[in-house]
Amino acid sequence: MFPYFVASGFAIAGAMMMAGPALIHLMNRNRYRTIHWAAMDFLLEAMQSNRRLLRIRDLLLMALRALALLLFGLALARPYFTSTDSALPGTSKPPHAILVLDNSMSNSLESISGSAFETSREQAKQFLEKLPSASQISVVALCGAQSRRITDPFTSRTDAADAIDKIVATDGPGELTHALNQARRLAEQTPSLSPYVVVFGDQQASQWQRLARGNPPEEEMPVILVGTDASTPGNAWVEEFGLPDGMAEVGMPTRIVARVRYQGDEPRSNVAISFKVRDNEVETKFADFPEGDSVQTLAFDYVFDAMEVDPSRMSSIPLTVSLAGDALPADDSRSLVVPLVASTPVVFIDQWSDSEESPALGRLGETWVLRQLLCPQTESSREEQHLIRPIHLSQREAEGEPLRAALREARLAVVAGIESPSVELVSMLRSYVEQGGQLAIAAGGDFDPHAWNDVAWQGGQGILPKPLQPNAVGQSLSEFSDDLQPFRISGKGLLDHSYFRLADLEETQLIDLYTDALFFKTVVPTDEDDSQAAANQAGNLPPLEEKWLSWTPPVSTIERSGDNAENVTANIPATTIAQFDNGVEFVVERHVGSGRIVFFSSGISSQWSTLPSTNAVLIFDRVLRNQLASTFQRYNFAVGETALLPIPPGVGDSSIQLIAPDSGIVSSVSPRFLNEETRGVLIDNLDSAGIYWLSDREPTDASGDAVEARSQFRIPISGTSTPWESQLARLDPDQFASLNLPPQYRWQDSAQLIGGSGLPMSGHSWWQWLIALVIVLLIVEMTVAAMPSWLAWIVDRRSGSQSAPSASS
Structure with a gap:
């Protein structure tokens, strides 16, 4: 039993020892x-x-x-967001930027940093980088061959930049009206886009003044001028260069007149001005130019040798006048191609024949003064050959085949002092003019306006530019009137026509010269009949005959032929060239077919006016010589103009070469039929000033002298720049505002525009602020x-x- 109790006691003691801490924790838990x-x-x-x-x-x-x-x-x-400006209505369409690049002569101004054209081109390319990504871009050249091209807008900035690089500088004038019309057509082709125009260039004041004077319409799209801060340098240029009569006479001294102009803040002294014939320097003169705006007129006399004239065809001689170079070299020289003619007949028809005229008896035909003026004959010069060979006929002799034989080779016919023309004379002269002949008609003598109107008007199908009132104004000296009321030529608008401008005289001197003569009597041109009357009377004349002239008129003036040719030319209105101070028209001009009729409402004899005793008789000389010069082929063209030139028969289709001035670039030109009879070439790339050469063989050098002897033909062509392109004054904001252009035209400083401001849309530069805000946000983060x-x-x-x-x- 004892061991049992001992074991039990140990077990109980062990359990108590194990449960002790827990009991202690439970007992002491509430004590903390x-x-x-x-x-x-x-x-x-x-x-x-x-x-x-x-x-x-x-x-x-x-x-x-x-x-x-x-x-x-x-x-x-x-x-980006479209502008809500009242002048620029807002839209949600993508933008269409139409860039106009000024490649005219004035924008070729040279400076230390390069030409103004290169600066404009770089500004345009920098501007491309500021456009929104959805933009479409069109590039337009202000002048030259590129200005006639219309292409679809570019969607790539790289393609647009390439198009800008392909534009080259020219010597042509800048036509803003043409560029804006092209921009308008581009805008119409892209209705899904919101267009606006940006003009890059020197903003030449004369260009924009010409546009403002034309009352430009209000554009639906904004037009932005990119201003320039460059100052205007001084510039001298050859403003005019030519022959007063338009032709040179072989063997006789020919006067060539050059008009040189200078604009600048500093004077220029001893400026050398050289005159060249066929690139051979003939004479050099020196001129001084004070500061401001000044003009010097220089005359060079030259005798063209008969050895330079080809008897089988008309010869053309290139002339050049040049001055010492400056910052704009394109206008420092000016060229001219002069036609040389050994002799050309002019038919004069009046009251008397050569055998009937008698200066001693005072019996002179009405054209006697004009014959002495155009081809003076002295005892010592009767055997000399003059530019004009007169063929004088009386009205009785001007009939049938003798008249046709006289007109066949003549380029000009003058009729004056005839009382009443015959129907045959009117018919013959009408056919002559329609084929390209030039006709001048003057009153005087026994001129009867009622009879002339009945026979020569024919509802616009005769030889009168305008119908005449039956009664004249005033009385001639032969009518023994005590109530003479003389009148003069009106100076108002007289010098607007090139006929009456002389390079040697100032405007006031010219007005005094032309208004010096007194006129006693004039017939009165009146308004034309209505179209129905013209149609009813058109059948009174015989139909147009086959061509019987021995010479061919210039191809630039050949009109289309056919059954309706008469009706087409009859509808061309007459133009008043000069008038008297009593309001009666004095000189009236009308184009008929390939020719032209000029009518003088008063006479040249002393019975109708005092013209023969005054220098004002030059008004007849100027008109008749210009009429005669217009019958020869034209070889002087403005830069940018289209040239029509005939070529000799038998020239192959692939052998025509055009040599550009200075650069010597050779290009091929394809022949074509200019009309039913004439074969020639059409040249539309005259973009440089100077002498071009048209030849049937490609030259071995730039001058072309090596092939001149082997060429079937070699024709010089002159390209001349526009004088106002040499006026380099530029617009500033105040001058731009004074032009009173529509509100869509806006001035924009170049630095601001290249920086992205000033476009017809807002928010286009917000991306820069957005990037800055992102950086700020990252710093805050x-x-x-x-x-x-x-x-x-x-x-x-x-x-x-x-x-x-x-x-x-």
Whole structure:
């Protein structure tokens, strides 16, 4: 039993030992007391506050990172908003930028940093980078062959930049009206886009003034002028160069007149001006130009040798005048191609024949003064050959085959002082003019306006440019009237026509010269009949005959032929060239077929006026010589103009070569039929000033002298620049405002536009601000991400400030 009790006792003791700690814990559990320690309370509060701040920090970081990512993607899209300006109505369409690049002569101005054209081209390419990504781009050249091309807009900035690089500078004039019309057509072809025009260039004042004078329509699209800050340099240029009469006379001194102009703030002295014939210098003169705007007129006399004239065809001689170079070399020289003619007949028809005229008896035909004026004959010069060979016929001799034989080779016919023409004379002269002949009609003598109107008007199908009133104004001296009321030529608008301008005289001198003569009597041209009357009377004349002239008129003036040719030319209105101070028209001009009719309403004899005794008789000389010059083939063209030139028969289709001036670039030109009878070439790439050479063989050098002897033909062609392109004055904001252009035309400084401002849309540069905002957000994000370090510092500071009072107590 004892062992049993001993074992039981050990078991009970072991159980009590194992349960003891638990019992002790249970017994002493409620004996612990909670002691509130102020520092621990603050620590617990700080830990709870820290957890809230960390949660807020995480939310803030997530928002900052998401916003930065969103703004970065938005910046890559380059958003924009259309303008709400009243002048630029807003639209949601994608933008269509139409860039107009000025490649005219004035924008070729040279400077130390390069030409102004290169600067404009670089500005245009820089501007491309500022366009929104959805933009479409068109590139337009202001002048030259490129300006006539219309292509689809570019969607790539690289393609647009390549198109800008392909535009080359020309010597042509800048036609803003043409460029804006082309921009309008481009806009019409892309109705789904919102168009606007940006003009890059020197913003030449004369260009925009010409546009403003034309009253430009209000554009539906904005037109932005990119201003330039460059100052205007001084410039001298050859403004005019030519022959007063338009032709040179072989063996006789020919006067060639050059008009040189200078504009600048500093004077220029001893400017050398050289005159060349066939690139050979003939004479050099020197001129001084004061500051401001000044003009010098220089005359060069030259005798063309008969050896230079080919008897079988008309010869053409290239002339050049040049001056010392400046910053715009394109206008420092000017060329001219002069036609040389040994002799050309002119038919004069009046009251008397040569055998009937008698200066001693005072019996002179009405054309006697004109014959002496155009081809003066002296005892010592009767055997000399002059440019004009007169064929004088009376009205009785001017009939049938003798008249036709005289007109066959004549390029000009003058009829004056005839009382009443015959139907046959009117019919013959009408056929002559329609084939290309030039006709001048003057009153005087016994001229009867009523009879002339009945026979020669024919409802516009005769030889009068306008119908005449039956009664004349005033009385001739032979009518012995005591009530003479003389009148003069009106100076108003007289010099608007090139007929009456002389390079040697100023405008006031010319007006004094032409208004010096007194007129006593004139017939009165009046308005034309209505179209129905013209149609009713058109059948009174015989139909147009086959061509019987021995010469061919210039191809540039050949009209279309056919059954309706008469009706077409009859509808061309007459033009008043000069008038008297009493309102009566003095000189009236009308184109008929391939020719032209000029009518003088007063006479040349002393019975109708004092013209023979005054220098005002030059008005007849100027008109008749210009009429005669217009019958020869034209070889002088403005830069940018299309040239029509005939070629000799038998020239192959692939052998025509055109040599450009200075550069010597040779290009092929394909022959074509210019009309039913004439074969020639059409040249539309005259973009440089100077002498071009048209030849049937390709030259071995730029001058072409090596092949001149072997060529079937070699024709010089002159390309001349427009004088106002040499006026380099540029617009500024004040001058632009004074033009009073429609509100769609806006001036924009180049620096601001290249910087992205000033476009007809807002927000196009917001992407830059968006990128800046993304950078700011990333800086803020990094600052917030570093919050635990400075948060712990804040907690420590707060804990320290709360525990300090307990420690002291």
